Amino acid sequence: MARFDLFRLPGDQGYVVDVQSNHASEKVRTRVVVPLVPVAELGKPIADLNPVLHIDDRDYAFVAQSLATLTCAEMGERVGPLMADHGDRFAYALDVLLTGF
Numbered sequence: 001m002a003r004f005d006l007f008r009l010p011g012d013q014g015y016v017v018d019v020q021s022n023h024a025s026e027k028v029r030t031r032v033v034v035p036l037v038p039v040a041e042l043g044k045p046i047a048d049l050n051p052v053l054h055i056d057d058r059d060y061a062f063v064a065q066s067l068a069t070l071t072c073a074e075m076g077e078r079v080g081p082l083m084a085d086h087g088d089r090f091a092y093a094l095d096v097l098l099t100g101f
Helices: 083-099
Strands: 004-007 014-020 030-038 053-056 057-062 068-071 077-081
Touching: 057 083
Parallel strands: none
Antiparallel strands: 004 014, 004 077, 014 030, 030 057, 030 068, 053 057
16 A cells, blocks of 8 residues: 555445555554545535545545544555645645644
8 A cells, every 4th residue: 555545445435545654554554544525525625625636537525634544454445546646735735734734
């Protein structure tokens, strides 16, 4: 598992983005994740906290303010990396959430 990888949760429960540093990966059995919520369900995204990305013909918001943990077993299927296309925007959203800038 790598930081900013996309996962499809089991049972069609949606998507999450793994935001945890790989430094702690070998020491813990959980991962810090941010859910992706369809923009149609979320309403208007908050610009600094909710970057929008397009997956499977739908727009999803990275909902940083809903940060959570899952066990590795709960992560579901790895879909692929998002670091190259969205890593900077995800890191910025987390910085805004945790430090204010």
